[in-house]
Amino acid sequence: MAPIPTQPIVVSGPSGSGKSTLLKRLLDKYPDRFGFSISHTTRAPRGSEQNGVEYHFVPRSDFEAKIAQGGFFIEHAQFGSNLYGTSFGAVEDVAKEGGKTCILDIEMEGVKQVKKSHLDARFLFLQPPSLEVLEKRLRGRGTDSEDAVKQRLQQAEKELEFAKTGGVHDQVIVNDDLEKAWAEFEKFCVPEQK
């Protein structure tokens, strides 16, 4: 049997486009084949979180030194008052230790940074059928405040515009009918799947 390709897969798309829904299905069906990298963060561990399990917890000075050094992070961003980043090493660990394909579930700015890096990844964009449908789904999910929904919709417009740039994504999947989107998603992630 041919070896499983372990080229990382970058999944992006506006909030509410269905990334979590499809990724959960993928991980449930192929638990030994895909994995997520462990990110670095400057935020403090919560509850039972352990260093090297949920995150690599590092002091801000270390994080900033790694950015300055260059070649350590594939992408990094600030959320609230904390820094978060994906390192090359963390992605390699998924392939090395688990023999798995690493999935990066990241937002637009992260995608731009990965594109500039030397990571040889495949890029998949999940697109909602329309902004109106996206709004309904975000409200239907019931996890976001009115302000958060508005912010997400504004950000979605930017993401959709960026996704139109030629050559950014290897595939764009419109998540209209979930079963149809899943079939396309599975085919992209598991190319030998008939």
Ligand SMILES: Nc1ncnc2c1ncn2[C@@H]1O[C@H](COP(=O)(O)OP(=O)(O)OP(=O)(O)O)[C@@H](O)[C@H]1O
């Ligand atoms: N094809 C679909 N048809 C109808 N509803 C859908 C479809 N795909 C996803 N949904 C629903 O839309 C909502 C948003 O999906 P989901 O939470 O997976 O988005 P997301 O891209 O992971 O968002 P975030 O980036 O905020 O985590 C969920 O309530 C989900 O059940």
